[in-house]
Amino acid sequence: MTQTATRPQLKAAAAATFLIFGINGLVFASWAARIPAVTEILQITAGQMGTLLLCVAVGSLIALPTAGHVVGRIGTANTVRAAGLLVAAAGVGIALSLAAGAVSGTAISLFFFGIGIGLWDVSQNIEGADVEHKLGRTIMPQFHAAFSGGAFVGALIGAGLSNIGIGLPAHLLVIAAVVAAAALVTPKYFLEHVPAAPRPAGEAKEPRAASAWRDGRTLLIGVVVLGATLTEGAGNDWIAKAAVDGLDATQSTGALLFAVFVLAMTAVRFFGGRAIDIYGRVAVLRASMAAAALGLGLFVLAGNIWLATAGAALWGAGAALAFPMGMSAAADDPKHAAARVSVVSTVGYIAFLAGPPLLGYLGDLTGIRTALLAIGVPILGALMLAGAAKSLRGK
Known part of the structure; x- marks a missing residue:
C-alpha cells in the first residue's frame, strides 16, 4: 500500500511514471528498429532471428507471473530499479555478443532482457494505476501514450544512426547507460510504498498472489x-x-x-x-x-x-x-x-x-x-x- 500523498508528490510521481513509460518504449524500439542489423551481423536467417526473438518472449513470460509478488515485497520503485539495471546489463551483453558475432551470447542476453522488460512492464503499470487512483482521474492512457511516443523516438533514432553508419553495438551501449541512469534516479519520485501492518494473532491470512x-x-x-x-x-x-x-x-x-x-x-x-x-x-x-x-x-x-x-x-x-x-x-x-x-x-x-x-x-x-x-x-x-x-x- 502507499501512504497519503500531497498534491506536489502526486504530480512528481505522475511525471516520473510518464518518463519511465517513455524510456521503456525507447528501449523497445531501439532494439526492434534495428533487428535487420542483427541478422546481418550474426549472418542468420529469418527463422533463426525468430528463435532469438522467442528468447525475449520466454524471458518476459517467466517474469510476468512473478512480478506482482516482487512488487509486493520490494515496492514499485525498487522493482523498476532492479528491472532497469537488468535491462541495461542485458543490453551490454547483447552489444558485446554482437560485436563478437556470438549467437549463443546474444540469445542468453535477450532472455535476461525479456525478464527485465517483463518486471519493468508490470511495476510501471502498478505505479501508474496507483497514481491514477489517488489523482481521482483517468491518466493511465497518457502513460501508455508516453510508451508509444518513446517507441516512436527510439525508432527515429535507430533509423538515423543506421543511416549514418553507427553500429548497433555502440547504439545499445549508449541506450544501456541511459536506462541505468533513468532506473536509478527516476523512481525516487514514485509514491512511497510502506509495508502492511502486522496481522493480529489469529487473524486470517490475506489471499496468496496465486x-x-x-x-x-x-x-x-x-x-x-x-x-x-x-x-x-x-x-x-x-x-x-x-x-x-x-x-x-x-x-x-x-x-x-x-x-x-x-x-x-x-x-x-x-x-x-x-x-x-x-x-x-x-x-x-x-x-x-x-x-x-x-x-x-x-x-x-x-x-x-x-x-x-x-x-x-x-x-x-x-x-x-x-x-x-x-x-x-x-x-x-x-x-x-x-x-x-x-x-x-x-x-x-x-x-x-x-x-x-x-x-x-x-x-x-x-x-x-x-x-x-x-x-x-x-x-x-x-x-x-x-x-x-x-x-x-x-x-
Missing part, C-alpha cells in the same frame, strides 16, 4: 486485454507488409500507413482519458473495439490506398485505450493490484508470443492482408466481455 489466477473478473479482464493486445500487435507487425503485398504500395508508403496507425493510437491515448472519466470504461471500451473492427475491415477491404489509410487510422484509434483501461481495471482494488496486474499482463503478453507467427502462417495460405481479418475474432470477444472492466467504484 489466488488472482482464480479470480473470475481478473481472468475476464485478461481476455479483454489479450484481444486488445493482439489487435494492437497485429497492426504493429503487419500493416506495412499488408499494404505492400495487398495494395501494391511501395515500402515507404507501407511505412507511412504504419506511422498513421501509431500516431492515431498515440493521440487517442493522450486525449482519451477525459472520455473515460465522462462515459466510463465499459462504454469507451465497447466504442474502442467497434472502431478497431471497422478500421480493420476498411483497411483489409479497401480498394485504394486512401481508404486503407483511413482504415489504419481508425484501427489505431480503436486499439489505443483498451490495454491501459485493462490495467486500470485490474488495479481497482489497491490491496490486490500487484497480483492482478501481473495476471492480466501475463495473459495479454500471450498475444505477443502467439499472434505474429499465427498470422504469418495464415498469411502464407491467404495473403497477409486477408489473414488480418482473423483479428476480428478477438476484437469481437473483447467487445462482448467489455463489462468485466467496469470500475469497482462506478461505471
